[in-house]
Amino acid sequence: MGLKFERNPAPVWFRPLIPLLAIVLTFAITTTLVLLVNANPLQAYYYFLVEPLSSRVSVIEVLVKSTPLLLTGAAVTFAFVGGFWNIGAEGQLLAGATAATAIGLQMDGVSPLIALPLMIIGGFAAGMAWVLIPALMRVKLAIDEVVTTLLLNSVALLGVSALLNGPWRDPVSQWPQSPEIAASAMFPKLIPRSRLHLGFILAIIIIVIMWFVLSRTAFGLRMRAVGMSPHAARFAGIKVEQTLLISALVSGGIAGLAGVSEVAGIHFHLIDAISGGNGYTGIIVATLGGLNPWGAGLAALFIGVIDTGSQSVSRALGVPVYLGDVILATLLLVTLAMLLLQRYRIRWVRQP
Amino acid sequence: MTTPPPAVEMRGITKRFGSLVANDRVDFTLDRGQIHALLGENGAGKTTLMRILYGLYHADAGDISVGGQSAVIRSPRDAIALRIGMVTQHFALVPPLTVTENVVLGHNQGVRLKLEDAHRRVSEAAERYGVDVQPRALVKDLSVGERQRVEILKALYRDARVLILDEPTAVLVPQEVEQLFDALRRLRDDGLSVVFISHKLREVMSITDRVTVLRGGQLAGSVQTSETTPAEMARMMVGRTTFGMPSLDEASSTQPAARAVLRLDGVTAVDNKGLPALKGITLDVYGGEIMGLAGVSGNGQSELAQVLEGTRLCTTGTITVAGQDVSGADPDRIMKAGVGRIPEDRHxxxxxxxxxxxxxxxxxxxxxxxxxxxxxxxxxxxxxxxxxxxxxxxxxxxxxxxxxxxxxxxxxxxxxxxxxPKVIIVSQPTRGLDIGATEYVRSRLLEQRQRGAAILLISEDLDEILELSDRVAVIYEGEIQGILPRTEADPERLGLLMAGAKDSPQWA
Structure with a gap:
């Protein structure tokens, strides 16, 4: 007896169910952990999934938490669709945040109509710059971008640390953080007295544009062809290297915007925990969203719910906040396994 | 004294892969102290037969005896125990290890590896068989030819008396081929039996004692090398008893345009390993003509198609399409110049x-x-x-x-x-298609010819070439071996050219 993998694509009706099935399976698996801390799993999952959506305040908090994930998720989705395996959204986010801080510090007395576009353009450009080297190395030298983009994340983090402990150290704070950016460079609030800011709208706009580009333009179709089958794309006369480079740079730029949004919308100064892993979570968002812009949007909101929920479940039941992280990590693994199942079927066979 | 039993005897070997019959009741007898060529076109079933002997595949029917004893070979382990060794086209060596380590790998007795002893024994074996390799050299530093010698040494070190070499010269440069042949002759004189899988007539003529020819999975014949000619072997390999029945009837034949639409002049290119694949191809294809390109696969056809499709760069030479230079152009420019491309690999x-x-x-x-x-x-x-x-x-x-x-x-x-399109480059257009689709594709190609397109038809199916082409060019080792008008292109002449015999006047 043995296990046998057969190439057998799942029926079309089954595909949309995969993320849902993944979520159910994840909760089934993580129930063990909830039981280990002597909490009631049903109660725990109530706090995880329902509580965050039960009040206006917490819904707004979900949207705030989702904002950077919408952007990093969109960034990763765009790169993955184009066949560029960008694992460096974290570093690109930090680069964008650093550029936004640098610009924001100079914006005293400048109109927000000038300051805000400058912040956005600067952050986008910085994200692009951070992915430029891995992208060129991939295109020109065929060096695996998974490794290079991943390693540059640490470089970005150490660079930010160096800035915060050196030239940008805020003299009035004991923490390694930059001085506050100018008021005109801060993203306006969408709802008064809440934390929801312009970055959320920016993220939605990016996702809409991305959907349009990917599914309604010649460039998008070419990009998808390069991502799915570079050989056939080259055969069809598509400039594969150029297309890859654009996918990579735009992805880096969008990840950079996530950094801008966190600096200008939430923190107003640069700290080294500015990202908190949003770049990496972007990979989960993109994968869970099935590399589709709308899918990524939904996935980001869902993870926003879990994130918010992990705090309430911890307050209410004493379950460690980290359970939220464990759930997300489990969800990623389960989703990846499910995607494999989408293409294969496992069968028991009797050995001859 | 009675004659000793043959080293290997295979009787009625049949092997199916799904609906494909790779070997159909094949008989094969290998005598002691013999270099025996297993000849045939690609896909004729040569490698399959030898993989069965080496235990990599299992025959669906048939018997094998080794040294006169009936044998059941379930795995290479069994084959090695029966003193059969095989050197495949893909070497199974560990590059960071030394020659000695590779040779003794999986064959050392006891727990402790006495490297000094091993070095001595490997260099002894190398000397005895005249296989020239340095036991202490790292495999990764060796040339392809040297690596092949290590593989042969590996088999000899395991006391192989039957050595199977699967297209051993495919990866070698001419000097290395000579060295290999010297070594093989010495092994034969030592009483070893060698199976030499090949599709190159010249090599078969120069090294082997006996030839067994397979065609389409079946035995096409087995003769002493000294009693045959390249022409006869080519006929057995290609084996058409009737000359093609041209569906191109003379009435439909158009007058080719006076000017070549597709011109290749001294085109060279390298393959994926960086070795020369095209060595100065010069070829003109006229409008309203189908030029068939025949050849045994792996002689540069794929590379030529890729160069013309724009997916491989030519290193020197010029390609023009209706007067426009497209040497080194990318697919986009090639298409804009009026080239239509139907490639080998559909997927x-x-x-x-x-x-x-x-x-x-x-x-x-x-x-x-x-x-x-x-x-x-x-x-x-x-x-x-x-x-x-x-x-x-x-x-x-x-x-x-x-x-x-x-x-x-x-x-x-x-x-x-x-x-x-002004020019159509089409490779293996009907490979894997059923009869209906095949007919459809061919009639569409003829329609394009009628319209005036210059068509280069690259195909391993000689019937297809003969059926559709106005002229036939034969490619061998990256060179055009000859170009024949359809009326003069019979399978025998094509077969000879395909097997590398230079165009010479004495046949007919």
Whole structure:
């Protein structure tokens, strides 16, 4: 007896169910952990999934938490669709945040109509710059971008640390953080007295544009062809290297915007925990969203719910906040396994 | 004294892969102290037969005896125990280890490896068999020829008395071939039996004692090398008893245009390993003509097709299409110059996950764009038109990968032919297609010829070449060996050229 993998694509009706099935399976698996801390799993999952959506305040908090994930998720989705395996959204986010801080510090007395576009353009450009080297190395030298983009994340983090402990150290704070950016460079609030800011709208706009580009333009179709089958794309006369480079740079730029949004919308100064892993979570968002812009949007909101929920479940039941992280990590693994199942079927066979 | 039993005797070997019969009741006898060529075109079943002998495959029917004893060979382990060794085209060596380590790997007795002893024994073996390798050299520093010698040494070190070499010269440069042959002759004189799988007549003539020819999985004949000629071997290999029945009747034959539409002048290119694959191809194809390119696979056909498709750069030489220089052009420029391309690997020329409509438009997306967005209705309408015109069994929104081979080929055909190309480069157009689809593809090609296109037809199917071509060029080791008008291209002459015999006047 043995296990046998057969190439057998799942029926079309089954595909949309995969993320849902993944979520159910994840909760089934993580129930063990909830039981280990002597909490009631049903109660725990109530706090995880329902509580965050039960009040206006917490819904707004979900949207705030989702904002950077919408952007990093969109960034990763765009790169993955184009066949560029960008694992460096974290570093690109930090680069964008650093550029936004640098610009924001100079914006005293400048109109927000000038300051805000400058912040956005600067952050986008910085994200692009951070992915430029891995992208060129991939295109020109065929060096695996998974490794290079991943390693540059640490470089970005150490660079930010160096800035915060050196030239940008805020003299009035004991923490390694930059001085506050100018008021005109801060993203306006969408709802008064809440934390929801312009970055959320920016993220939605990016996702809409991305959907349009990917599914309604010649460039998008070419990009998808390069991502799915570079050989056939080259055969069809598509400039594969150029297309890859654009996918990579735009992805880096969008990840950079996530950094801008966190600096200008939430923190107003640069700290080294500015990202908190949003770049990496972007990979989960993109994968869970099935590399589709709308899918990524939904996935980001869902993870926003879990994130918010992990705090309430911890307050209410004493379950460690980290359970939220464990759930997300489990969800990623389960989703990846499910995607494999989408293409294969496992069968028991009797050995001859 | 009675004659000793043959080293290996295989009787009635049959092996099926699904519906494909790779070996059909094949008999094979290998005598002691003999170098025995196993000759045939690609796919004739040579390697399959030897893999059965080495225990890599299991025959569905038939018997094997080794040294007169009936043998059951379930795995290479059994084969090695029966003193059979095989050197495949893909070496199984560990590059960071030394020659000695590679040789003794999996064959050392006891727990402790006495490297000094091993070095001594390996260099002794190397000396005895006249295989020239340094035991302490790292395999990664060795040339391909030296690595092959290590593989042979590995088999000899395990006391092999039967050595199977699968196309050993395919990876070697001429000097290395000579060294290999010297070593093989010494081994033969030492009483070893060697099976030499090949499709190159010249080498078979120079090194072997006996030749067994396979064709389409069946035994085509077995003769002493000294009693045969290259021409006879070519006939056995290609084996057409009737000359092709041309579907190109003389009445339909058009007068070729006076000017060559596709011209290749001294085109050279390298293969994926960086070795020369095309060594100065010069070829003219006229409008309204199908030029067939025949050859045993692996003689540069794929590389030539890729150069003309724009997916491989030529290193020197010029290619012109209707007077326009397209040497070194990318696919986009080549298409704009008026070249239509129907490639060898269907699946790699379409995006399998995309729809029929998307694949049909992919090469010319600019024509489907208005105000910056794709006109999907226009793409759909275009696909519907082609589907009707080319009788494709598919809907515009079906993903290409769900189509049958014939329908996929029709999509590619439609994509090329709707643009009325001046030149069509078509490789193995009917490989894997059923009779209906094959007929359809061929009639469409003839239609294009009628229209005036210059067509280069690259095919391993000699019947197809003979059926469709106005002229036939034969490629051998990256060179055009000869060009024959259809009236003079009979299978025997083509077979000889395909096997590397230079065009010489004495046959007929």
């Amino acid at each position: 790699a020329s379409v995006v399998p996950e995309m729809t029929v409509a998307q694949n049909m438009a992919l090469e010319h997306l600019g024509e489907y764009t208005s105000n910056g967005s794709l006109n999907r209705r226009q793409m759909r309408a275009h696909a519907e038109k082609l589907i009707a015109e080319y009788q494709i069994k598919a809907r515009p929104d079906d993903r290409i990968r769900t189509l049958s081979g014939g329908n996929m080929q029709k999509v590619i055909l439609a994509r090329v032919m709707e643009r009325n």
